[in-house]
Amino acid sequence: MNKQMYKLLGGILFVFMTSFALKQDGEVYFTNGLKIQEVTNTSAIIWTRLCKFPNAVPISHKQKEAPFRTPLDFNNNMPVNKMDGAVEGTFGEVKIKVFNKDTIITIDWKHVSPYKDYTIMEAIHGLNPNTEYHVLLQGRKDKNSPITDISGAFKTAPSSETIEPVGFTSSTCQYFWDYDDPIRGFKAYDSMQELNPDFHCQTGDYVYYDKPGPMSYNIALARHKWHAINAWPSLVDFYSKVPSYLQKDDHDILKDDASPNSEPFGELTFDDALQIWHEQVPLNDKPFRTVRWGKDLEVWLVEAREFRSDNKDADGDEKSIFGKEQKAWLKASIESSNATFKILMSPTPVVGPDRAKGKIDNHSNKSYKTEGNWLRELLASQENTFVVNGDRHWQYVSKDLVTGLLEFSQGPTSDVHAQGWDPNDYRPEHQFLRVKGGFLYVSVFRKDNIPTINFSHYDVDGNVVHEEIIKSK
Incomplete structure (x- = not known):
């Protein structure tokens, strides 16, 4: 082969490799x-x-023991694009x-x-x-x-007069470093997907800005938390096939017990966090809204952070988690609904019981007793009305001792995230108690033409650990 042929082939190869590289880039x-x-x-x-890139940066840090398996020797000042889970x-x-x-x-x-x-x-x-x-x-x-x-x-919701069975999942509290499957991320998501739910409600603490790996002291670090957790394959697969409704809680918006009056977390302000939330979570309008799924089910998704009073304010008629507009909307909409079953999805507990020490940011705490009493009485006055709550790192079913209102806590998304309650501490309110991870599956159907609702607690592997079956009154 002569030199001219070599040059020609070399030129062709150069053009091909350059073109390939450009395509790759x-x-x-x-x-x-x-x-x-x-x-x-x-x-x-x-x-x-x-x-x-097609994959997140691999996990390289070792972690401390559960709960909150924070990474050891994590450098919060390293380049964000080099951090574990970065995308x-x-x-x-x-x-x-x-x-x-x-x-x-x-x-x-x-x-x-x-x-x-x-x-x-x-x-x-x-x-x-x-x-x-x-x-x-x-x-x-x-x-x-x-x-x-x-x-x-996905499948759209049935119209409000259509009698159609429906099932939905609900979860809460998922810290990136508390994954329970090093390849898939969170086993609970794969277990939920196997149930083929019509939709999913995530009630907050989707990310944790104020837990290490990194601590989200600015916008770039806060965005990183969303990138990392959304890259877990179990979440990618689940959310591409199951319609979802997300609510925010304190760790999604700044730090523990956050309110609009909270001081910045490093350089991250409350308004910064709201901007990030709206980048990552679509909304049609206001953050409080309802979901109607046929004749027999309506779900209320309330907002618990944007409109609240300062947690340390004295309790009274003016102190509120909801704010005046949302409070009026909730009362009017729930009283006017003709759905057979009504469910309030709350990022924080309404019935509890909650830990007595240091907790001042939800309706089951004394700090919000006035509005908590109002809310429990309102919900209990409506037939077939229940609460599903997030924020607690244990599963339970509680019955309010005054109104009889039932509340269902999903528990955290992984077992290693479970903590905060003595598993032997059964209170009079408790119908069920389990300090482990998992999720809730709610199904609504008609049996012998009687509307029926089933609340089933699952473990992370997809096994039923408790269920409450209730017929329409």
């Missing part, structure tokens, strides 16, 4: 998955984030397609921005009730770059 990924949120009978919001975002554009055999809805290519952490969310309207849809997201760096895709599916 030009790829984008959906490492943080997609979420289908705030689903109604005619709409849904699609969320995703464009990422620079860098990247500039690019996303195309959204929602479809079934009868419908195709397309949102054409839209750019993502570092200003919003490379996230995109789009409201999809004009859907049919009680109907299955597929979701296809495509991402690219630019129009000349290769396309990456991710798919999902």
